[in-house]
Amino acid sequence: MNAGDDVLVRVENLVKYFPVRAGGLIRRTVGQVQAVDDVTLTIPRGKTLGLVGETGCGKSTLARCVAGLIPVTSGRVTFDGQDITNWPRRSMRPMRREIQMIFQDPYGSLNPRRRVGSIIGEPFAIHNIASGTERKRRVQELMERVGLNPEHYNRFPAEFSGGQRQRIGVARALALQPKLIICDEPVSALDVSIQAQVLNLLVDLQRDYGLTYLFIAHNLDVVRHVSDSVAVMYLGRICELGPKEPVYGAPRHPYTTALLSAAPAADPDAAASRQRIILVGDVPSPIDPPSGCRFHPRCPKAQPLCSETEPQLEVKAGDAATHVTACHFPVMAGENLAAAGRSELS
Amino acid sequence: MSLGGIEVQGREAVIAGAALDTANVEGRSQWQLTWRRLRQDKVAMASLVVILIIVALALAAPLFVSIVHHPPNVAYPNTGEDVAGNPVGPGTNGFWLGTDGTGRDLFIRILYGARISLFVGFVTTALGAVAGVTVGLVAGYFGGFVDTILARFTDAVLAFPYIVLALSLAVVVGPSLTVIVAVIAFFSWAAIARIVRGQTLSIKEKEYIEAARSLGAGPFRIMFLDILPNLLAPVLVIVTLYIPTAVVFEATLSFLGLGIQPPVASWGNILADAQNFYQVAWWYVVFPAAALLITTLAFNLLGDGIRDAMDPRTERVFAAGRGGLRARRNKTAGTGGGLDAPHVAPSVPAAGGN
Numbered sequence: 001m002n003a004g005d006d007v008l009v010r011v012e013n014l015v016k017y018f019p020v021r022a023g024g025l026i027r028r029t030v031g032q033v034q035a036v037d038d039v040t041l042t043i044p045r046g047k048t049l050g051l052v053g054e055t056g057c058g059k060s061t062l063a064r065c066v067a068g069l070i071p072v073t074s075g076r077v078t079f080d081g082q083d084i085t086n087w088p089r090r091s092m093r094p095m096r097r098e099i100q101m102i103f104q105d106p107y108g109s110l111n112p113r114r115r116v117g118s119i120i121g122e123p124f125a126i127h128n129i130a131s132g133t134e135r136k137r138r139v140q141e142l143m144e145r146v147g148l149n150p151e152h153y154n155r156f157p158a159e160f161s162g163g164q165r166q167r168i169g170v171a172r173a174l175a176l177q178p179k180l181i182i183c184d185e186p187v188s189a190l191d192v193s194i195q196a197q198v199l200n201l202l203v204d205l206q207r208d209y210g211l212t213y214l215f216i217a218h219n220l221d222v223v224r225h226v227s228d229s230v231a232v233m234y235l236g237r238i239c240e241l242g243p244k245e246p247v248y249g250a251p252r253h254p255y256t257t258a259l260l261s262a263a264p265a266a267d268p269d270a271a272a273s274r275q276r277i278i279l280v281g282d283v284p285s286p287i288d289p290p291s292g293c294r295f296h297p298r299c300p301k302a303q304p305l306c307s308e309t310e311p312q313l314e315v316k317a318g319d320a321a322t323h324v325t326a327c328h329f330p331v332m333a334g335e336n337l338a339a340a341g342r343s344e345l346s
Numbered sequence: 347m348s349l350g351g352i353e354v355q356g357r358e359a360v361i362a363g364a365a366l367d368t369a370n371v372e373g374r375s376q377w378q379l380t381w382r383r384l385r386q387d388k389v390a391m392a393s394l395v396v397i398l399i400i401v402a403l404a405l406a407a408p409l410f411v412s413i414v415h416h417p418p419n420v421a422y423p424n425t426g427e428d429v430a431g432n433p434v435g436p437g438t439n440g441f442w443l444g445t446d447g448t449g450r451d452l453f454i455r456i457l458y459g460a461r462i463s464l465f466v467g468f469v470t471t472a473l474g475a476v477a478g479v480t481v482g483l484v485a486g487y488f489g490g491f492v493d494t495i496l497a498r499f500t501d502a503v504l505a506f507p508y509i510v511l512a513l514s515l516a517v518v519v520g521p522s523l524t525v526i527v528a529v530i531a532f533f534s535w536a537a538i539a540r541i542v543r544g545q546t547l548s549i550k551e552k553e554y555i556e557a558a559r560s561l562g563a564g565p566f567r568i569m570f571l572d573i574l575p576n577l578l579a580p581v582l583v584i585v586t587l588y589i590p591t592a593v594v595f596e597a598t599l600s601f602l603g604l605g606i607q608p609p610v611a612s613w614g615n616i617l618a619d620a621q622n623f624y625q626v627a628w629w630y631v632v633f634p635a636a637a638l639l640i641t642t643l644a645f646n647l648l649g650d651g652i653r654d655a656m657d658p659r660t661e662r663v664f665a666a667g668r669g670g671l672r673a674r675r676n677k678t679a680g681t682g683g684g685l686d687a688p689h690v691a692p693s694v695p696a697a698g699g700n
Binding site for chain 2: 093111112
């Protein structure tokens with residue numbers, strides 16, 4: 001992958017396991033949830049990396065590891081040239097000004113007992129940046145910037161709609177003028193009509209302030225709208241990573257292909273002509289992931305090799321140098337996976 | 347119905363205000379909403395008035411002394427006792443509620459007893475609340491080893507036979523106001539800590555706590571500025587219900603002779619003395635007992651009212667005991683202002699398009 005000075009975030013071989021404990025008085029660790037397993041990726045400065053995958057595939061865990069909110073099991077997170085892996089809270093404090101998060105739930109991410117002015121002004125209070133009338137002025141500026149009425153400074157979150165609440169969350173993340181904003185499914189809880197407004201706001205802010213986004217979503221269209229490059233995650237691993245055009249236009253991993261085929265199309269005629277791949281079975285448990293390629297039990301193209309050897313992320317024949325896929329048998333252009341899947345079923 | 351009428355007027359005023367000038371509409375805080383609901387609760391408001399009267403009477407005790415000229419610890423063998431040496435009844439010789447076994451003014455002594463009771467009630471509950479909230483927050487927020495130690499200690503305190511400890515401590519150290527306050531406070535924090543810990547466990551998983559952490563907030567800022575405001579409601583309710591418990595506990599200890607020591611007046615020791623005279627002087631038993639009953643009842647009813655007002659959803663559960671009264675009130679209110687939802691609605695004027 002491309003290295004250089006324009007890389008803001010570098011994640012190398014990141015692993016995050018959560019211990020599974022059982023027993024009453026004496027708790028023993030009986031297993032590990034392999035939430036994120038050996039993930040490597042980079043985010044160029046001023047760009048957006050979209051991270052897609054099913055619920056529970058480790059997207060949010062990866063985000064929290066990058067944000068330094070939870071300790072990582074192993075691997076490295078480098079931000080702006082500094083290795084920030086597992087920094088203690090105190091040394092992480094100045095770094096908080098550089099890395100901010102926007103959360104999924106516009107209802108859960110704002111303290112219901114605090115007024116909007118206090119929520120957006122909290123970063124100023126925590127970092128002793130501005131107080132009194134100066135803080136109020138800056139909070140109102142931020143509110144105006146994200147499209148909120150600054151006169152609503154004294155209201156409670158409950159008095160706003162979902163979209164407006166998400167704007168409050170955006171204003172809070174902007175307050176410290178961070179370099180990186182991690183958006184953890186920022187629009188999945190919103191109505192479709194509101195999603196576009198919030199997404200456009202995020203795109204505008206990126207243009208105006210040169211922000212870098214790690215944008216997590218399970219909605220492929222949303223990710224396509226905002227991202228420069230896309231990483232597809234399955235069961236804690238990245239199975240395909242590359243610029244958005246090839247990943248969406250000519251996906252090489254069968255899982256990416258299946259995800260794309262499952263997304264509803266706006267045009268029903270186009271939808272009818274598309275091949276639809278229906279994956280068999282459920283996502284396996286991350287406590288006991290399948291051997292070899294983690295996708296092999298559900299993959300229409302699976303061969304004996306897939307359950308034995310783990311495929312590495314590598315550039316496949318005919319792809320650009322920035323487009324990597326972890327698959328022994330990458331999808332070829334025009335290949336009909338749906339037929340393969342059905343024959344496997346019957 | 348008149349209540350409902352007022353409500354409707356208030357609502358229209360709010361809506362009109364919102365339409366004319368959104369800038370001046372300030373979000374109504376949870377406390378304002380609670381207070382509005384509480385004002386509708388006649389039982390709770392009556393209890394609040396009773397409590398305020400008792401507090402005023404206790405504070406004004408020296409004033410009454412200057413009116414009736416009977417200091418609390420002075421005996422009046424000539425005017426305060428009849429020829430047989432028994433207490434005189436209410437209204438006799440300027441003793442409004444009669445006298446006690448040694449010819450002292452019962453009214454004044456009950457007033458001074460109220461000072462002790464309220465002091466013990468408020469101070470022990472305040473101490474217990476501060477300690478309980480702190481322990482509960484720390485245990486719930488930090489979890490792990492800290493939580494194990496604190497939660498087990500809390501359980502141990504709750505399991506303790508507190509009356510036995512209080513009695514033995516009073517015997518060993520000697521009875522005094524300090525010992526009473528210390529003992530009652532020591533046994534009141536644990537239940538508060540347990541409730542706060544449980545609430546903290548659930549609140550700390552909320553996304554806004556993670557948001558605060560991602561902003562760089564430290565654990566104490568999160569505990570006291572983000573979590574605590576969210577559990578003031580249950581704490582306030584339990585505190586209101588703990589005050590009468592502490593009052594009764596003090597009276598119990600004093601009644602057993604291990605609390606407030608004579609000649610200082612306390613409802614407990616007045617009642618203890620009254621045991622020898624109840625056949626000849628009913629007032630000696632009835633008035634201090636009534637003072638104790640009215641005070642504890644008022645605090646309990648107010649606590650119930652606050653609990654209902656804090657969370658309208660709990661109303662149906664807790665209304666069972668006072669179902670008849672509440673059902674009638676709800677019916678009246680339903681035609682007019684309504685109890686809960688309409689209060690919330692006007693405070694949420696559409697805050698402009700998205």
